[in-house]
Amino acid sequence: MEQKRRIVILGGGFAGAFTARHLHKRAPRNVEIELISDRNYFVFQPLLAEVAAGTINAQDAVTPLRLLLKGITVRMGEVRDIDFTNQTVQLAQGSRRIPAYRTYDHLVIALGQRTVLDRFEGFAEHSFCLRDLAHAHELRNHVIQCLEHADVTENPTLKARLLTFVIAGAGFSGVEIAGELHEMLQRTLKHYPRINRDEIKTILVQRGERILPELSPALGEYAADKMQKYGIEVRFGTSLARATGTAVYTRDGEIIPTHTLITTIGNGPTELVETLDLPMQRGRIQTEADMRVLGHTNVWALGDAALIPVGEAESAPTTAQFAVREARCLAANLVATLEERPTRPFSYAPRGTMASIGHYRAVAEVYGRKISGLTAWLLWRSFYIGMLPGFSTRLRVALNWLFDYFLPRSIVQVKTRTNSGVRVVHFAKDDVLFAPDQIVDGFYMVVHGTLESRVPMTGGEDFVRILGPGDHWGERCLTEGTPTLGKLTAVEDSELLVLESADFSRLRQALPPFADYLEHIPEKIYPPSLRPHREQ
């Protein structure tokens, strides 16, 4: 009897899922295929901007992998390590992250990329990206929270910040997000009677001199013109340097006060790929022309994670269209290898590119022809409906799009966990973190920078305390359940860690050394009149 051979595919995006499908159809019968993914669904990334804007339901931008990959073993787990010598993948499975090990004869790495924002100070903590369904949910809930708050606040500075939305990068994603978001804001305004149309600012920031550099200059110009007509501010030749919780800063020194920054920039290898000892270039795994990883005979890579040479000195672009084509070629090469036939180099000439710009308009280049406006938009929609996997999803998305045309856009904000967890926040020089008589939402620890706490004292000078790295603030209000007495201001640009109030209380109860430490702070820091009364 022939021995079973195992092919393990890591990743369930376009690259991984389509490789699995093609292999399932073509591979000899003695081949076992297993796909490992840390989420149990396939995300149709091009539609995430529409989910964030509420045009289509979240469920319709995704398909369960088990549905898409009928007959193929799908294992949900997080890949922790790969042992290339023993041909074993180490996983963590389930909510308790129990370890599991899977062996392979051939391994396909299709883990995509992640957003790496190290080059931009504060971006990792204060920006939204749109890689996964959860991101679309977060962005949507955040935008609605901004509108709700802007509608009721009486502070004009706060209101302006809440109503400014900045998108960094004007490639396909940036343009589509800006267009969709702007359309959503315009359409939901009727629910917010105290927000005027001209108070909303959508700003698209592009480092280069034109948007959509992937398309021809004429189409880029058309798109920029249209977007500006809808009211989107497009800034060319500008790039962002850093972000805080209340503003973004351009490299020219301009400050744009905002609570919402969406980035479409900063791609890098996933954490796992980074730790593997593989040949890397520009953050991607180097492969031969047939997608075999350099120096390996049974390890393959494709999709955004891989640097696949095409022609001379060029590599395949990181788009869904290419990933799908690479998957087909890689599956054929794997089958050829198993059957001891020669492999073929990857090559593909794309048929066209398209981008939606909101308000029922798009731009497209198909077989070299330029199309724009409503025609391009209808083409864009039909193309995506055609690409969606499964009849039921196609039907649902088509109906959603139809509904969206004549029904009001929903503005439901679903809160996920609140008052829990640890988050990093940035503040710029002179930002006021807390004014007197405010509710303290957490325990603030200074990571970088300097802050000033100033409490007015009856019949005397203010009590002033300077906080630097390692210092913290808020424990007194949290412990006593009282509002702030004074003001907390950033003296210079600062980074803080916030432990939310509920978690602060729990930790204080469960960790005696922490409680002890907090118990003895008052004598050290505060003058007698600010120390807690110890009746209880």
Add this chain to the structure above:
Amino acid sequence: MEQKRRIVILGGGFAGAFTARHLHKRAPRNVEIELISDRNYFVFQPLLAEVAAGTINAQDAVTPLRLLLKGITVRMGEVRDIDFTNQTVQLAQGSRRIPAYRTYDHLVIALGQRTVLDRFEGFAEHSFCLRDLAHAHELRNHVIQCLEHADVTENPTLKARLLTFVIAGAGFSGVEIAGELHEMLQRTLKHYPRINRDEIKTILVQRGERILPELSPALGEYAADKMQKYGIEVRFGTSLARATGTAVYTRDGEIIPTHTLITTIGNGPTELVETLDLPMQRGRIQTEADMRVLGHTNVWALGDAALIPVGEAESAPTTAQFAVREARCLAANLVATLEERPTRPFSYAPRGTMASIGHYRAVAEVYGRKISGLTAWLLWRSFYIGMLPGFSTRLRVALNWLFDYFLPRSIVQVKTRTNSGVRVVHFAKDDVLFAPDQIVDGFYMVVHGTLESRVPMTGGEDFVRILGPGDHWGERCLTEGTPTLGKLTAVEDSELLVLESADFSRLRQALPPFADYLEHIPEKIYPPSLRPHREQ
């Protein structure tokens, strides 16, 4: 000119939203109405079981309050306090929880109830409830996670636990959740090839001798019969005493190993209502027959939060049907008071009651007549479609229900934040928290109970450490990034607090006293061979 009078309504559920709508229609022109809610949408609670089971989309069980209450001021905020003397409500607004104050001439309290599980040990931490949309999401994601893990694990004990689902309480909600969940499990099984139909256990636990005590015994029996035929285990005369992360315990001493407990029991006042100095009875605010709060002239209460006398020695039940009727009567009474006319006592004879039991079956009593089966189920669906606010929602829900009949049920699991936050976990005597060579997911602090950490040492006796309240575990593996060396077992029933790994690292960096403390643990606790190497 007449002076404006302000009516402030707290709460946007059936009681609050419908009071606002009726007032908007009937109140004199010099009356301002403002509704304050901590979420910006109205939840159609009877449909949450269907959202959790994936029958309908989350968005279709909710309606934005601003859409439902056109022309009425809606303010999103969390009520912090009420000053009845100065007629002022204190709020926290926005994600930064900025304080705001609103004055009123009349105040309507429609804050509903919350789930209070103090009487049941471990329930608060280890059970799911279904009051809000976020709960439905959580439950759904958890159930899918259980299926995904059960499909790939090779541990039969773990698999059995993952596939056991316990529902506490067999009133309307409990029965509907059990029915919907069981149907969902049966229908999604085809995606999980390694799970057999008979491995799934859905257990409905009821303290009394019959389910649906609100209906006549014959209908309750019919429902129980049908549910048992579908494969749901119905246990009468049993009640649950406590829960851990791996099992529930009945009062008779039986242990049911499970990862999933859903409660529909334990109603109590909201945290705000608890702190107010109002006349309370059975956890509800006592009112006059006209819904004015006892001892107040301009404070009113209705819905689940209120104890409204009807007839002699009876009070209005806490159902959506009653809340809607109370809202109409309260609005009329408020208008009468403003116009200095006498108010009327609340009274209402309900027309009927219904419950869906899954698999296209329901039971109903309408105008005294008993109906069951498919007819009752169709009646139940039409009734809810009719009650839904707004044409677009009705259309969407109807279409979803139609789709659900012939399309596959989605099994997409959307993860919300992971590796972040602090959570409480319970373990029973002899539970193994960690075996050797596992990945440690957090910093474990003992709140109650005793645990044993046992590490095998080369050429010697095991290194044993006993942990009690105030002790902690996991810091060594987290700091060094290594898997467990030994085993962690609960010696008696224990409660622990877990700080997730990413937050542990952040806190260690930002809080020097914490880092100091951790730095000095190894010498105190571990033998030399287990201490970290200090090259770096």
